[in-house]
Amino acid sequence: MLSVSSLVKRLQLVLLSLLIGLGVLAFLPHPAAAETYTVKMGSDKAQLIFDPPSLTINQGDTVQWVNNKVYPHNVVFDKVPGGDAALAAKLSHKALLTAPKQVVESAFVDVPAGEYTYYCTPHRGAGMVGKIIVNG
Numbered sequence: 040m041l042s043v044s045s046l047v048k049r050l051q052l053v054l055l056s057l058l059i060g061l062g063v064l065a066f067l068p069h070p071a072a073a074e075t076y077t078v079k080m081g082s083d084k085a086q087l088i089f090d091p092p093s094l095t096i097n098q099g100d101t102v103q104w105v106n107n108k109v110y111p112h113n114v115v116f117d118k119v120p121g122g123d124a125a126l127a128a129k130l131s132h133k134a135l136l137t138a139p140k141q142v143v144e145s146a147f148v149d150v151p152a153g154e155y156t157y158y159c160t161p162h163r164g165a166g167m168v169g170k171i172i173v174n175g
């Protein structure tokens with residue numbers, strides 16, 4: 040027959056093991072949740088830029104481009120890591136966005152880390168170019 044005090048001790052042990060288990064779980068590496076970032080096409084002050092012009096993300100994140108000011112705009116990737124033309128085409132949105140607040144997005148899932156550069160076809164000459172840096 041167990042005494043009350045030995046029962047309490049066993050309970051304490053069980054609780055302690057549970058707490059240690061939970062504590063260990065908290066420190067195990069877990070993948071960061073995928074984020075979605077927004078880039079404005081045309082700044083609020085109507086400059087012909089992608090805002091922000093450069094954005095650093097992690098693999099698995101998504102970038103949304105929002106038609107903001109002085110459109111039409113589009114998103115055309117010209118340089119991607121390894122010069123993968125198929126990947127550049129997949130990330131691009133060549134159709135011109137003509138309506139306010141139109142959104143296009145690209146998910147940077149299963150892509151190599153590195154620098155991705157893109158431009159807007161009508162405004163490339165005006166300097167409307169952007170860069171996405173994907174962390175490995």
Ligand SMILES: [Cu+2]
Nearest residue numbers: 111112159162
């Ligand atoms: Cu543009």
